[in-house]
Amino acid sequence: MDSDLSPQDKKDLDKFIKFFALKTVQVIVQARLGEKVCTRSLSSPTGSDWFNLAIKDIPEVTHESKKALAGQLPGIERSMCVEISLKTSEGDSMELETWCLEMNEKCDRDIKVSYTVYNRMSLLLKSLLAITRVTPAYKLSRKQGHDYVILYRIYFGEVQLTGLGEGFQTVRVGVVGTPIGTITLSCAYRTNLAFMSTRAPGEDEGAYNGVEDSQEVCTTSFSTSPPSQMGVPGKEGGVPQQVPVQPCHGAQAEHRRVSSCPPADHVPATPSSSGEDAETSSRSVGVKSGSPCGLLETTFTRKVGAFVNKPGTKVTTASLDLPFAAFAPRAYDLEENDPMVQPPESSATSSPLQGSLHSQGSGESGGPAQDDFVMVDFKPAFSKDDLLPMDLGTFYREFQNPPQLTSLTIDVSSQSMAEDLDALPEKLAVYEKNIDEFDAFVDTLQ
Amino acid sequence: MNCRSEVLEVSVEGRQVDEAMLALLHTILLHRSTGKFHYKKEGTYSIGTVGTQDIDCDYIDFSFVRVSSDELDRVIRKAVGEFKDAMGNGTDGMGQISLEFYQKKKSRWPFSDECIPWEVWSIKVNVVNLANEQERQICREKVGEKLGEKVINIVEVINQHEYLPKMPTQSEVDNVFDTSLKDVQPYLYKITFQITDTLGTSVSTTMRRLIKDTLAL
Secondary structure (H helix, E strand, O other): OHHHOOHHHHHHHHHHHHHHHHHHHHHHHHHOOOOOOEOOOEOOOOOOOHHHEOOOOOHHHHHHHHHHHOOOOOEEOEEEEEEEEEEEOOOOEEEEEEEEEEEEOOOOOOOOHHHHHHHHHHHHHHHHHHHOOOOHHHHHHHOOOOOEEEEEEEEEEOOOOHHHOOOOEEEEEEEEEEOOEEEEEEEEEOOEOOOOOOOOHHHOOHHHOOOOOOOOOOOOOOOOOOOOOOOOOOOOOOOOOOOOOOOOOOOEOOOEOOOOOOOOOOOOOOOOOOOOOOOOOOOOOOOOOOOOOOOOEOOOOOOOOOOOOOOOOOOOHHHOOOOOHHHOHHHHHHHHHOOOOOOOOOOOOOOHHHHHHHHHHHOOOOHHHHHHOOOOOOOOOOOOOOOOOOOHHHHHHHOOOOOOOHHHOHHHHHHHHHHHHHHHHHHHHHHHHOHHHHHHHHHHHO | OOOEEEEEEEEEEHHHHHHHHHHHHHHHHHHOEEEOEEEOHHHOEEEOEEOEEEEEOOOOOOEEEEEOOHHHHHHHHHHHHHHHHHHOOOOOEEEEEEEEEEEEEOOOOOOOOEEEEEEEEEEEEEEEOOOOHHHHHHHHHHHHHHHHHHHHHHHHHHOOOOOOOOOOOHHHHHHHEOOOOOOEEEEOEEEEEEEEOOOOOEEEOHHHHHHHHHHHO
């Protein structure tokens, strides 16, 4: 099969395929870093820009690619795949897409290696640049940060698409015919963002024990992380649950996250900054699984806000017949346990980020907890503390903790409600007896 | 040789016209531009490096990649601006902007050079006006999805590897490539447009432009 190819051409072709594979991975990973990519055009070639394209080489990514390849080249039944997944701060993860660089047996023996194949590989990389901005994972990756991160994994061997859920779509980026086979580049991406949580209890990280695992449907529940997060207007929100990660064959790299490199116009000499331990650092809870593409369907589970332990009792208004039952003293009790009001101890794995979010959360305590605060020398704004026996400050202090309204006290109100219900038939009987009086009264009004 | 012709259709709101056109035109030009050629002795040449940059649209939920060349961007923006002005503001309308790649064929005097197109991309635009902010928000997303589909279409067509002009010698390079830019070298191209107003009458500026181009040669 290779006898038609001169040794020099064969050598060139192998080199092209190797660097094409490395550049493909760079383009894909850089497109998922969450930042805009910008490289300069150079009218004079530097000699180091493969395929006449300015594509930076992030050293960590090159290292992972070479590790996955382990000295081999993509070939027939030896595909190189880049798997992109999303991982939330709670530890749930979901495969978003898999990019596959494959080769089939269809050969183009007449094609010129050093010219046509090279230029077509260049064209294919340009197509890859364009397509990586179009799949749904791009928008998700641009919004990654506190709530979730995007990870990549390179593997070599058989293509695994089972982790993408049902109904995944495929887009073909392009093909390049070569004398030893046809290289194809494609992407399979998930369309269904709903997935089951199969996270084992032991995987919960320190401060986030007891997050709801069941599948309650909740229409709009938002993370209580600071408003600096995602801007997608709240159509959807919810904790996506974890899909079981399929074990794969072939040489594998663990999921890696690359933090964005400092922007460099030319080939970067700077090593990438640490981002590899993103999986272990804890972040604030709450995932925005916004729908970037109309094809996506989502189901939701109840989202629990940052730093919140699983509530002991579920208070729903359905369980109480009263109006404003949610404001009844039972809610008061819950608030005493509410970590938003009384923040828990920071866990050992907290990052500085968590610490700053922490303080933001605790500042929001409400009325009933005011006993914890001692007001010293309260001077309300715009008040004049002059001759009046009671100034604004005194008034405020005295009436700070008014007693609960009796109508909002459960026991009393439920008793009176029961009494009222019992008295109702008697009252109705009385009114019916006096019906003539009422009619006369109505007539006088007219 | 037959000229390949591709048609893309989009429906956008008035303020999205610029970005939608830029997104599609730049995506095509990304694939149809190379680095600058530097010819050396013995007929060999080296090719400069093409950089790329991500552009986020303001009125559409969409991002695209274009060649890193401010000069090229200016030329395209000017053409799109003229198209937008011709479409008018605040009215529904239809128009078509065409990006044509051509080769020049030198003719003997007194005949002027021929321009032979080898690939024409026509983008048909339907401009709608929306009544409220909610509709505009939905339009942002829908148009973003549509543009994504168009980019995939463009890539599919380009990937069919049909006719591309042969790489020229140094003397012929200006017949195939636009060498006027400092940093990149797109294939020779021209942008023309046609407007159809809401009444359906066709106001064509193509003839005017063709005449202008011929005189310029």
